[in-house]
Amino acid sequence: MPPVLKPKKKFKDKRPTRDEAILEEIGERIVEAKEEENEVVLTVWGLDEPVQGRIVNLDARTKLVHVQNNGETIKVPFMDIMKVDNPD
Incomplete structure (x- = not known):
């Protein structure tokens, strides 16, 4: 079974909140990369x-x-993706 990446749990660390526009842009870039079979770098x-x-x-x-x-x-996890980039 493939590993699921989970951040190291710390009580004080909370995932930064992002507005709907940023989440939508991340989602669109992920879908585009999948459809075009492009390599991506996820932060x-x-x-x-x-x-x-x-x-x-x-x-x-x-x-x-x-x-x-x-x-x-x-x-x-989708909600843990902060940024989608193209590889250098």
């Missing part, structure tokens, strides 16, 4: 390093974005 709240790879599945039920890199699939 994920609570992780020290970004997640890079191709988006292979968007699970609406669990709200997880499945990112594949080198044959490994990583599941990232």
